[in-house]
Amino acid sequence: MKRKPSTEATSAWIRLMRVQSRVLDCVEQDLKKAGFPPLAWYDALLELSRAPSGELRPVELERQMLIPQYSTSRLIDRLVDEGLALRRECKIDKRGQFVEITEAGRELQKRMWGAYSAAIEKYVGSKLSDADAVKLSGLLDRLGCSCGEMKLPVTSESTPLR
Amino acid sequence: MKRKPSTEATSAWIRLMRVQSRVLDCVEQDLKKAGFPPLAWYDALLELSRAPSGELRPVELERQMLIPQYSTSRLIDRLVDEGLALRRECKIDKRGQFVEITEAGRELQKRMWGAYSAAIEKYVGSKLSDADAVKLSGLLDRLGCSCGEMKLPVTSESTPLR
DNA sequence: TCAAGATTGATGCAGGTGCATCAAGTGCGC
DNA sequence: GCGCACTTGATGCACCTGCATCAATCTTGA
Incomplete structure (x- = not known):
């Protein structure tokens, strides 16, 4: 044994998981x-809406979202079924x-950001000063490094982040 | 909108999720x-093995593990099917x-701790000084507070933690 | 004591995920 | 130009999860 x-x-690990x-859970619940x-739908719509002409190869989406190939394939199925992408x-x-994201897709993404950002503020922003949020990000990044890098969200005034 | x-x-939120x-994923993969x-099996076995006479009411297990009732019910089914509990x-x-946990259950829990603790060390312990781990725990606790408290693992020399 | 409500645990159903695998298409080396 | 390995995306299967609901039992209050 190693x-x-x-x-x-160990304590940090437990807390990270919990x-x-x-x-x-809280955030998903609020959205629901x-x-x-x-x-996951929001993430996909955001990636698509950010792409140059609103379209991506599934394989790109897969890499952006860090989810398995079959998962991407099925997520796209659902978006297409709902008319959010084609x-x-x-x-x-x-x-x-x-x-390609549709107009309906772009709109849903924007409407979701309203609820989503409110939830982030409620469950994270309001609990931590900005300085502490930065510290937390830094510590978390140290754990993530071995599994590949993380895309930095480019933030402009009212641009939704991911 | 709020x-x-x-x-x-937002950045801290994203990193927390990712x-x-x-x-x-890495830890589960190593175990697999x-x-x-x-x-989840480990968690359940650990809770059971720690209980006074190796037995718990499902409803207790549910509260310890913070998983829904039906989930507990089915997890117990599987443990029982495998002869790890009855x-x-x-x-x-x-x-x-x-x-009640069986002897086989206790043994599996101990054997799993070997692999589990190695994985924690590999993916968390080795990335963070103890001081940073404490800082991380503290920051995470601030986020968790609104959702109820967290059990502090009682650690003695070689006792598995959760 | 008895009815109303709460608690405990199981389960049918719909849907989501992981795994393995497949078919189609590409491109590289020879 | 041909064959072989790789990439891209879909899908059948088993299993897991969430939701709603159920039956059985317990508790409470009049």
């Missing part, structure tokens, strides 16, 4: 109560396709 | 590769029952 973690590390799941779909053929690579 | 979160808060899911069942009738309350 070296054991310190009690401090707090994240609680906070995520407001009649919105799950957060599949377009990709002429340069006939295996592939483009997924 | 007040918007600062970019610092880092947790990455790290959890070592041939062990999911972490259901005993509860004489004082005929609606209820006791779930």
